[in-house]
Amino acid sequence: MFLEPQLIVELALMGVCAGFLAGLLGIGGGMIMVPFMTIILESQGFAEEYVVKMAVATSLATICFTSLSSVRAHHQHGAVLWPVARLLAPGILVGALVGAQIAAALPTRILGLVFSLFIAYSATQMFIDRKPKPSRTLPGGWGMFGMGNVIGLLSSVVGAGGAFVSVPFMTWCNVKIHQAVATSAALGFPIALAGTLGYIWAGRGLPDMPPGAFGYLYLPGLLVIATASIITAPLGARTAHRMDIRPLKRAFAVVLYLLAAYFLMR
Known part of the structure:
Protein backbone atom coordinates (compact mmCIF):
# COMPACT_ATOMS: atom_id res chain seq x y z
CA MET A 1 0.00 0.00 0.00
CA PHE A 2 1.33 3.45 -0.96
CA LEU A 3 1.69 5.90 1.92
CA GLU A 4 1.76 9.65 1.49
CA PRO A 5 5.14 11.27 2.38
CA GLN A 6 3.55 13.30 5.21
CA LEU A 7 2.09 10.14 6.75
CA ILE A 8 5.47 8.39 6.56
CA VAL A 9 7.16 11.34 8.30
CA GLU A 10 4.51 11.42 11.06
CA LEU A 11 4.80 7.68 11.70
CA ALA A 12 8.61 7.78 11.61
CA LEU A 13 8.82 10.64 14.12
CA MET A 14 6.48 8.78 16.44
CA GLY A 15 8.65 5.67 16.10
CA VAL A 16 11.84 7.61 16.91
CA CYS A 17 10.31 9.03 20.10
CA ALA A 18 8.66 5.75 21.14
CA GLY A 19 11.84 3.74 20.62
CA PHE A 20 14.01 6.11 22.65
CA LEU A 21 11.51 6.24 25.52
CA ALA A 22 11.14 2.44 25.45
CA GLY A 23 14.86 2.03 25.99
CA LEU A 24 15.19 4.91 28.47
CA LEU A 25 12.20 4.30 30.73
CA GLY A 26 11.24 0.71 29.90
CA ILE A 27 7.70 1.82 29.02
CA GLY A 28 7.34 0.06 25.67
CA GLY A 29 6.27 3.25 23.92
CA GLY A 30 2.55 2.47 24.03
CA MET A 31 1.70 5.50 26.16
CA ILE A 32 3.03 7.72 23.39
CA MET A 33 2.05 5.64 20.37
CA VAL A 34 -1.60 4.90 21.08
CA PRO A 35 -2.90 8.50 21.43
CA PHE A 36 -0.87 9.83 18.50
CA MET A 37 -1.57 6.76 16.38
CA THR A 38 -5.29 7.26 17.02
CA ILE A 39 -5.05 10.86 15.79
CA ILE A 40 -3.12 9.80 12.67
CA LEU A 41 -5.55 7.01 11.78
CA GLU A 42 -8.53 9.32 12.24
CA SER A 43 -6.91 11.85 9.90
CA GLN A 44 -6.76 9.10 7.26
CA GLY A 45 -10.54 8.69 7.47
CA PHE A 46 -10.53 5.24 9.07
CA ALA A 47 -13.76 4.06 10.70
CA GLU A 48 -14.17 5.60 14.16
CA GLU A 49 -15.13 2.32 15.79
CA TYR A 50 -11.80 0.77 14.75
CA VAL A 51 -9.17 3.48 15.23
CA VAL A 52 -8.39 3.05 18.95
CA LYS A 53 -8.21 -0.74 18.67
CA MET A 54 -6.01 -0.48 15.58
CA ALA A 55 -3.76 1.98 17.42
CA VAL A 56 -3.46 -0.40 20.38
CA ALA A 57 -2.77 -3.43 18.15
CA THR A 58 -0.15 -1.57 16.10
CA SER A 59 1.48 -0.25 19.27
CA LEU A 60 1.77 -3.78 20.67
CA ALA A 61 3.26 -5.10 17.41
CA THR A 62 5.85 -2.31 17.44
CA ILE A 63 6.85 -3.24 21.00
CA CYS A 64 7.88 -6.68 19.66
CA PHE A 65 10.70 -4.89 17.86
CA THR A 66 11.57 -2.16 20.37
CA SER A 67 11.73 -4.60 23.27
CA LEU A 68 14.23 -6.85 21.48
CA SER A 69 16.32 -3.86 20.48
CA SER A 70 16.39 -2.25 23.94
CA VAL A 71 16.80 -5.47 25.93
CA ARG A 72 19.97 -6.27 23.97
CA ALA A 73 21.50 -3.02 25.20
CA HIS A 74 20.32 -3.64 28.78
CA HIS A 75 21.69 -7.21 28.66
CA GLN A 76 25.12 -5.90 27.68
CA HIS A 77 25.11 -3.97 30.97
CA GLY A 78 24.13 -7.14 32.87
CA ALA A 79 20.96 -5.51 34.17
CA VAL A 80 18.30 -8.01 32.99
CA LEU A 81 17.11 -10.43 35.69
CA TRP A 82 16.41 -13.39 33.41
CA PRO A 83 15.15 -15.74 36.18
CA VAL A 84 12.51 -13.13 37.10
CA ALA A 85 11.54 -12.71 33.44
CA ARG A 86 11.16 -16.48 33.01
CA LEU A 87 8.87 -16.72 36.06
CA LEU A 88 6.61 -13.89 34.89
CA ALA A 89 6.49 -14.77 31.16
CA PRO A 90 4.00 -17.72 31.25
CA GLY A 91 1.39 -15.72 33.16
CA ILE A 92 1.98 -12.75 30.87
CA LEU A 93 1.26 -14.83 27.76
CA VAL A 94 -2.07 -16.04 29.16
CA GLY A 95 -3.09 -12.60 30.41
CA ALA A 96 -2.18 -10.83 27.16
CA LEU A 97 -4.21 -13.24 25.01
CA VAL A 98 -7.26 -12.79 27.24
CA GLY A 99 -6.79 -9.02 27.45
CA ALA A 100 -6.85 -8.61 23.66
CA GLN A 101 -10.22 -10.34 23.44
CA ILE A 102 -11.63 -8.17 26.23
CA ALA A 103 -10.40 -4.97 24.57
CA ALA A 104 -11.80 -6.01 21.18
CA ALA A 105 -15.23 -6.53 22.74
CA LEU A 106 -15.27 -3.11 24.46
CA PRO A 107 -16.96 -0.13 22.73
CA THR A 108 -14.40 2.36 21.38
CA ARG A 109 -15.44 5.11 23.80
CA ILE A 110 -15.05 2.80 26.80
CA LEU A 111 -11.65 1.66 25.58
CA GLY A 112 -10.60 5.29 25.14
CA LEU A 113 -11.72 6.05 28.70
CA VAL A 114 -9.77 3.04 30.01
CA PHE A 115 -6.67 4.24 28.18
CA SER A 116 -7.04 7.76 29.61
CA LEU A 117 -7.23 6.39 33.14
CA PHE A 118 -4.26 4.15 32.43
CA ILE A 119 -2.13 7.10 31.30
CA ALA A 120 -3.09 9.12 34.39
CA TYR A 121 -2.29 6.16 36.66
CA SER A 122 1.08 5.63 34.96
CA ALA A 123 1.93 9.32 35.33
CA THR A 124 1.10 9.19 39.05
CA GLN A 125 3.34 6.13 39.51
CA MET A 126 6.20 8.07 37.95
CA PHE A 127 5.81 10.82 40.55
CA ILE A 128 5.64 8.45 43.52
CA ASP A 129 8.92 7.24 45.01
CA ARG A 130 7.78 4.96 47.79
CA LYS A 131 10.47 3.05 49.64
CA PRO A 132 9.68 -0.67 50.08
CA LYS A 133 10.27 -2.53 53.32
CA PRO A 134 13.84 -3.88 53.40
CA SER A 135 12.56 -7.42 54.01
CA ARG A 136 10.16 -7.52 51.03
CA THR A 137 11.15 -9.88 48.19
CA LEU A 138 9.61 -11.23 44.99
CA PRO A 139 6.90 -13.90 45.53
CA GLY A 140 7.21 -17.58 44.62
CA GLY A 141 6.27 -19.38 41.41
CA TRP A 142 2.46 -19.15 41.62
CA GLY A 143 2.61 -15.58 42.87
CA MET A 144 4.77 -14.60 39.90
CA PHE A 145 2.42 -16.43 37.52
CA GLY A 146 -0.56 -14.53 38.94
CA MET A 147 1.29 -11.21 38.72
CA GLY A 148 2.19 -12.09 35.13
CA ASN A 149 -1.53 -12.57 34.38
CA VAL A 150 -2.26 -9.06 35.67
CA ILE A 151 0.62 -7.47 33.76
CA GLY A 152 -0.26 -9.24 30.49
CA LEU A 153 -3.99 -8.53 30.68
CA LEU A 154 -3.67 -4.82 31.47
CA SER A 155 -0.88 -4.31 28.94
CA SER A 156 -2.83 -5.98 26.16
CA VAL A 157 -5.95 -3.89 26.83
CA VAL A 158 -4.08 -0.56 26.62
CA GLY A 159 -1.33 -1.47 24.15
CA ALA A 160 1.64 -0.98 26.48
CA GLY A 161 4.73 -2.99 27.31
CA GLY A 162 3.76 -3.66 30.92
CA ALA A 163 6.34 -1.46 32.64
CA PHE A 164 3.59 0.63 34.24
CA VAL A 165 2.88 -2.43 36.40
CA GLY A 188 7.83 -6.49 26.61
CA PHE A 189 8.27 -9.12 23.88
CA PRO A 190 5.96 -11.87 25.24
CA ILE A 191 3.38 -9.22 26.18
CA ALA A 192 3.48 -7.66 22.73
CA LEU A 193 3.54 -10.92 20.79
CA ALA A 194 0.58 -12.49 22.61
CA GLY A 195 -1.41 -9.25 22.52
CA THR A 196 -0.77 -8.70 18.82
CA LEU A 197 -1.88 -12.22 17.94
CA GLY A 198 -5.00 -11.70 20.03
CA TYR A 199 -5.90 -8.48 18.20
CA ILE A 200 -5.29 -10.07 14.80
CA TRP A 201 -7.64 -12.89 15.73
CA ALA A 202 -10.28 -10.59 17.22
CA GLY A 203 -10.29 -8.29 14.16
CA ARG A 204 -10.49 -10.95 11.47
CA GLY A 205 -13.23 -10.59 8.87
CA LEU A 206 -14.53 -7.21 10.03
CA PRO A 207 -16.26 -5.05 7.38
CA ASP A 208 -14.92 -1.69 6.11
CA MET A 209 -11.36 -2.29 7.32
CA PRO A 210 -8.80 -0.06 5.53
CA PRO A 211 -6.23 -1.41 3.04
CA GLY A 212 -3.20 -2.77 4.83
CA ALA A 213 -5.15 -3.94 7.89
CA PHE A 214 -4.47 -7.46 9.19
CA GLY A 215 -7.18 -7.94 11.78
CA TYR A 216 -6.81 -4.82 13.93
CA LEU A 217 -3.11 -4.54 13.03
CA TYR A 218 -2.24 -1.73 10.57
CA LEU A 219 0.74 -3.23 8.74
CA PRO A 220 1.99 -0.10 6.86
CA GLY A 221 2.12 1.84 10.14
CA LEU A 222 3.93 -1.03 11.85
CA LEU A 223 6.60 -1.15 9.14
CA VAL A 224 7.46 2.56 9.38
CA ILE A 225 7.24 2.87 13.19
CA ALA A 226 9.22 -0.32 13.89
CA THR A 227 12.00 0.67 11.49
CA ALA A 228 12.40 4.04 13.22
CA SER A 229 12.02 2.76 16.79
CA ILE A 230 14.57 -0.06 16.66
CA ILE A 231 17.22 2.52 15.77
CA THR A 232 16.61 4.72 18.83
CA ALA A 233 15.69 2.07 21.45
CA PRO A 234 19.34 1.03 22.11
CA LEU A 235 20.29 4.71 22.42
CA GLY A 236 17.63 5.18 25.10
CA ALA A 237 18.81 2.06 26.96
CA ARG A 238 22.44 3.22 26.96
CA THR A 239 21.35 6.65 28.18
CA ALA A 240 19.41 5.07 31.06
CA HIS A 241 22.59 3.47 32.41
CA ARG A 242 24.46 6.78 32.39
CA MET A 243 22.00 8.88 34.37
CA ASP A 244 19.45 8.98 37.17
CA ILE A 245 16.17 8.57 35.30
CA ARG A 246 13.86 9.46 38.22
CA PRO A 247 13.78 13.24 37.49
CA LEU A 248 13.21 12.50 33.82
CA LYS A 249 10.31 10.19 34.68
CA ARG A 250 8.62 12.98 36.61
CA ALA A 251 9.00 15.37 33.68
CA PHE A 252 7.59 12.73 31.35
CA ALA A 253 4.67 12.25 33.76
CA VAL A 254 3.57 15.83 33.06
CA VAL A 255 3.33 14.99 29.36
CA LEU A 256 1.28 11.90 30.20
CA TYR A 257 -1.19 13.95 32.25
CA LEU A 258 -1.70 16.26 29.24
CA LEU A 259 -2.30 13.26 26.97
CA ALA A 260 -4.80 11.79 29.44
CA ALA A 261 -6.68 15.10 29.58
CA TYR A 262 -6.74 15.28 25.78
CA PHE A 263 -8.20 11.77 25.48
CA LEU A 264 -10.85 12.52 28.11
CA MET A 265 -11.89 15.74 26.35
CA ARG A 266 -12.31 13.85 23.11
Whole structure:
Protein backbone atom coordinates (compact mmCIF):
# COMPACT_ATOMS: atom_id res chain seq x y z
CA MET A 1 0.00 0.00 0.00
CA PHE A 2 1.33 3.45 -0.96
CA LEU A 3 1.69 5.90 1.92
CA GLU A 4 1.76 9.65 1.49
CA PRO A 5 5.14 11.27 2.38
CA GLN A 6 3.55 13.30 5.21
CA LEU A 7 2.09 10.14 6.75
CA ILE A 8 5.47 8.39 6.56
CA VAL A 9 7.16 11.34 8.30
CA GLU A 10 4.51 11.42 11.06
CA LEU A 11 4.80 7.68 11.70
CA ALA A 12 8.61 7.78 11.61
CA LEU A 13 8.82 10.64 14.12
CA MET A 14 6.48 8.78 16.44
CA GLY A 15 8.65 5.67 16.10
CA VAL A 16 11.84 7.61 16.91
CA CYS A 17 10.31 9.03 20.10
CA ALA A 18 8.66 5.75 21.14
CA GLY A 19 11.84 3.74 20.62
CA PHE A 20 14.01 6.11 22.65
CA LEU A 21 11.51 6.24 25.52
CA ALA A 22 11.14 2.44 25.45
CA GLY A 23 14.86 2.03 25.99
CA LEU A 24 15.19 4.91 28.47
CA LEU A 25 12.20 4.30 30.73
CA GLY A 26 11.24 0.71 29.90
CA ILE A 27 7.70 1.82 29.02
CA GLY A 28 7.34 0.06 25.67
CA GLY A 29 6.27 3.25 23.92
CA GLY A 30 2.55 2.47 24.03
CA MET A 31 1.70 5.50 26.16
CA ILE A 32 3.03 7.72 23.39
CA MET A 33 2.05 5.64 20.37
CA VAL A 34 -1.60 4.90 21.08
CA PRO A 35 -2.90 8.50 21.43
CA PHE A 36 -0.87 9.83 18.50
CA MET A 37 -1.57 6.76 16.38
CA THR A 38 -5.29 7.26 17.02
CA ILE A 39 -5.05 10.86 15.79
CA ILE A 40 -3.12 9.80 12.67
CA LEU A 41 -5.55 7.01 11.78
CA GLU A 42 -8.53 9.32 12.24
CA SER A 43 -6.91 11.85 9.90
CA GLN A 44 -6.76 9.10 7.26
CA GLY A 45 -10.54 8.69 7.47
CA PHE A 46 -10.53 5.24 9.07
CA ALA A 47 -13.76 4.06 10.70
CA GLU A 48 -14.17 5.60 14.16
CA GLU A 49 -15.13 2.32 15.79
CA TYR A 50 -11.80 0.77 14.75
CA VAL A 51 -9.17 3.48 15.23
CA VAL A 52 -8.39 3.05 18.95
CA LYS A 53 -8.21 -0.74 18.67
CA MET A 54 -6.01 -0.48 15.58
CA ALA A 55 -3.76 1.98 17.42
CA VAL A 56 -3.46 -0.40 20.38
CA ALA A 57 -2.77 -3.43 18.15
CA THR A 58 -0.15 -1.57 16.10
CA SER A 59 1.48 -0.25 19.27
CA LEU A 60 1.77 -3.78 20.67
CA ALA A 61 3.26 -5.10 17.41
CA THR A 62 5.85 -2.31 17.44
CA ILE A 63 6.85 -3.24 21.00
CA CYS A 64 7.88 -6.68 19.66
CA PHE A 65 10.70 -4.89 17.86
CA THR A 66 11.57 -2.16 20.37
CA SER A 67 11.73 -4.60 23.27
CA LEU A 68 14.23 -6.85 21.48
CA SER A 69 16.32 -3.86 20.48
CA SER A 70 16.39 -2.25 23.94
CA VAL A 71 16.80 -5.47 25.93
CA ARG A 72 19.97 -6.27 23.97
CA ALA A 73 21.50 -3.02 25.20
CA HIS A 74 20.32 -3.64 28.78
CA HIS A 75 21.69 -7.21 28.66
CA GLN A 76 25.12 -5.90 27.68
CA HIS A 77 25.11 -3.97 30.97
CA GLY A 78 24.13 -7.14 32.87
CA ALA A 79 20.96 -5.51 34.17
CA VAL A 80 18.30 -8.01 32.99
CA LEU A 81 17.11 -10.43 35.69
CA TRP A 82 16.41 -13.39 33.41
CA PRO A 83 15.15 -15.74 36.18
CA VAL A 84 12.51 -13.13 37.10
CA ALA A 85 11.54 -12.71 33.44
CA ARG A 86 11.16 -16.48 33.01
CA LEU A 87 8.87 -16.72 36.06
CA LEU A 88 6.61 -13.89 34.89
CA ALA A 89 6.49 -14.77 31.16
CA PRO A 90 4.00 -17.72 31.25
CA GLY A 91 1.39 -15.72 33.16
CA ILE A 92 1.98 -12.75 30.87
CA LEU A 93 1.26 -14.83 27.76
CA VAL A 94 -2.07 -16.04 29.16
CA GLY A 95 -3.09 -12.60 30.41
CA ALA A 96 -2.18 -10.83 27.16
CA LEU A 97 -4.21 -13.24 25.01
CA VAL A 98 -7.26 -12.79 27.24
CA GLY A 99 -6.79 -9.02 27.45
CA ALA A 100 -6.85 -8.61 23.66
CA GLN A 101 -10.22 -10.34 23.44
CA ILE A 102 -11.63 -8.17 26.23
CA ALA A 103 -10.40 -4.97 24.57
CA ALA A 104 -11.80 -6.01 21.18
CA ALA A 105 -15.23 -6.53 22.74
CA LEU A 106 -15.27 -3.11 24.46
CA PRO A 107 -16.96 -0.13 22.73
CA THR A 108 -14.40 2.36 21.38
CA ARG A 109 -15.44 5.11 23.80
CA ILE A 110 -15.05 2.80 26.80
CA LEU A 111 -11.65 1.66 25.58
CA GLY A 112 -10.60 5.29 25.14
CA LEU A 113 -11.72 6.05 28.70
CA VAL A 114 -9.77 3.04 30.01
CA PHE A 115 -6.67 4.24 28.18
CA SER A 116 -7.04 7.76 29.61
CA LEU A 117 -7.23 6.39 33.14
CA PHE A 118 -4.26 4.15 32.43
CA ILE A 119 -2.13 7.10 31.30
CA ALA A 120 -3.09 9.12 34.39
CA TYR A 121 -2.29 6.16 36.66
CA SER A 122 1.08 5.63 34.96
CA ALA A 123 1.93 9.32 35.33
CA THR A 124 1.10 9.19 39.05
CA GLN A 125 3.34 6.13 39.51
CA MET A 126 6.20 8.07 37.95
CA PHE A 127 5.81 10.82 40.55
CA ILE A 128 5.64 8.45 43.52
CA ASP A 129 8.92 7.24 45.01
CA ARG A 130 7.78 4.96 47.79
CA LYS A 131 10.47 3.05 49.64
CA PRO A 132 9.68 -0.67 50.08
CA LYS A 133 10.27 -2.53 53.32
CA PRO A 134 13.84 -3.88 53.40
CA SER A 135 12.56 -7.42 54.01
CA ARG A 136 10.16 -7.52 51.03
CA THR A 137 11.15 -9.88 48.19
CA LEU A 138 9.61 -11.23 44.99
CA PRO A 139 6.90 -13.90 45.53
CA GLY A 140 7.21 -17.58 44.62
CA GLY A 141 6.27 -19.38 41.41
CA TRP A 142 2.46 -19.15 41.62
CA GLY A 143 2.61 -15.58 42.87
CA MET A 144 4.77 -14.60 39.90
CA PHE A 145 2.42 -16.43 37.52
CA GLY A 146 -0.56 -14.53 38.94
CA MET A 147 1.29 -11.21 38.72
CA GLY A 148 2.19 -12.09 35.13
CA ASN A 149 -1.53 -12.57 34.38
CA VAL A 150 -2.26 -9.06 35.67
CA ILE A 151 0.62 -7.47 33.76
CA GLY A 152 -0.26 -9.24 30.49
CA LEU A 153 -3.99 -8.53 30.68
CA LEU A 154 -3.67 -4.82 31.47
CA SER A 155 -0.88 -4.31 28.94
CA SER A 156 -2.83 -5.98 26.16
CA VAL A 157 -5.95 -3.89 26.83
CA VAL A 158 -4.08 -0.56 26.62
CA GLY A 159 -1.33 -1.47 24.15
CA ALA A 160 1.64 -0.98 26.48
CA GLY A 161 4.73 -2.99 27.31
CA GLY A 162 3.76 -3.66 30.92
CA ALA A 163 6.34 -1.46 32.64
CA PHE A 164 3.59 0.63 34.24
CA VAL A 165 2.88 -2.43 36.40
CA SER A 166 6.06 -4.50 36.32
CA VAL A 167 8.54 -1.73 37.21
CA PRO A 168 6.60 -0.52 40.31
CA PHE A 169 5.99 -4.16 41.30
CA MET A 170 9.67 -5.11 41.08
CA THR A 171 10.93 -1.97 42.83
CA TRP A 172 8.29 -2.55 45.55
CA CYS A 173 9.97 -5.95 46.02
CA ASN A 174 13.39 -4.28 46.41
CA VAL A 175 14.65 -4.82 42.86
CA LYS A 176 16.96 -1.96 41.84
CA ILE A 177 15.34 0.55 39.47
CA HIS A 178 17.76 -0.05 36.57
CA GLN A 179 17.30 -3.82 36.87
CA ALA A 180 13.52 -3.38 37.03
CA VAL A 181 13.53 -1.25 33.85
CA ALA A 182 15.83 -3.72 32.05
CA THR A 183 13.76 -6.76 33.06
CA SER A 184 10.58 -4.94 32.06
CA ALA A 185 12.10 -4.43 28.61
CA ALA A 186 12.67 -8.19 28.37
CA LEU A 187 9.05 -8.83 29.35
CA GLY A 188 7.83 -6.49 26.61
CA PHE A 189 8.27 -9.12 23.88
CA PRO A 190 5.96 -11.87 25.24
CA ILE A 191 3.38 -9.22 26.18
CA ALA A 192 3.48 -7.66 22.73
CA LEU A 193 3.54 -10.92 20.79
CA ALA A 194 0.58 -12.49 22.61
CA GLY A 195 -1.41 -9.25 22.52
CA THR A 196 -0.77 -8.70 18.82
CA LEU A 197 -1.88 -12.22 17.94
CA GLY A 198 -5.00 -11.70 20.03
CA TYR A 199 -5.90 -8.48 18.20
CA ILE A 200 -5.29 -10.07 14.80
CA TRP A 201 -7.64 -12.89 15.73
CA ALA A 202 -10.28 -10.59 17.22
CA GLY A 203 -10.29 -8.29 14.16
CA ARG A 204 -10.49 -10.95 11.47
CA GLY A 205 -13.23 -10.59 8.87
CA LEU A 206 -14.53 -7.21 10.03
CA PRO A 207 -16.26 -5.05 7.38
CA ASP A 208 -14.92 -1.69 6.11
CA MET A 209 -11.36 -2.29 7.32
CA PRO A 210 -8.80 -0.06 5.53
CA PRO A 211 -6.23 -1.41 3.04
CA GLY A 212 -3.20 -2.77 4.83
CA ALA A 213 -5.15 -3.94 7.89
CA PHE A 214 -4.47 -7.46 9.19
CA GLY A 215 -7.18 -7.94 11.78
CA TYR A 216 -6.81 -4.82 13.93
CA LEU A 217 -3.11 -4.54 13.03
CA TYR A 218 -2.24 -1.73 10.57
CA LEU A 219 0.74 -3.23 8.74
CA PRO A 220 1.99 -0.10 6.86
CA GLY A 221 2.12 1.84 10.14
CA LEU A 222 3.93 -1.03 11.85
CA LEU A 223 6.60 -1.15 9.14
CA VAL A 224 7.46 2.56 9.38
CA ILE A 225 7.24 2.87 13.19
CA ALA A 226 9.22 -0.32 13.89
CA THR A 227 12.00 0.67 11.49
CA ALA A 228 12.40 4.04 13.22
CA SER A 229 12.02 2.76 16.79
CA ILE A 230 14.57 -0.06 16.66
CA ILE A 231 17.22 2.52 15.77
CA THR A 232 16.61 4.72 18.83
CA ALA A 233 15.69 2.07 21.45
CA PRO A 234 19.34 1.03 22.11
CA LEU A 235 20.29 4.71 22.42
CA GLY A 236 17.63 5.18 25.10
CA ALA A 237 18.81 2.06 26.96
CA ARG A 238 22.44 3.22 26.96
CA THR A 239 21.35 6.65 28.18
CA ALA A 240 19.41 5.07 31.06
CA HIS A 241 22.59 3.47 32.41
CA ARG A 242 24.46 6.78 32.39
CA MET A 243 22.00 8.88 34.37
CA ASP A 244 19.45 8.98 37.17
CA ILE A 245 16.17 8.57 35.30
CA ARG A 246 13.86 9.46 38.22
CA PRO A 247 13.78 13.24 37.49
CA LEU A 248 13.21 12.50 33.82
CA LYS A 249 10.31 10.19 34.68
CA ARG A 250 8.62 12.98 36.61
CA ALA A 251 9.00 15.37 33.68
CA PHE A 252 7.59 12.73 31.35
CA ALA A 253 4.67 12.25 33.76
CA VAL A 254 3.57 15.83 33.06
CA VAL A 255 3.33 14.99 29.36
CA LEU A 256 1.28 11.90 30.20
CA TYR A 257 -1.19 13.95 32.25
CA LEU A 258 -1.70 16.26 29.24
CA LEU A 259 -2.30 13.26 26.97
CA ALA A 260 -4.80 11.79 29.44
CA ALA A 261 -6.68 15.10 29.58
CA TYR A 262 -6.74 15.28 25.78
CA PHE A 263 -8.20 11.77 25.48
CA LEU A 264 -10.85 12.52 28.11
CA MET A 265 -11.89 15.74 26.35
CA ARG A 266 -12.31 13.85 23.11
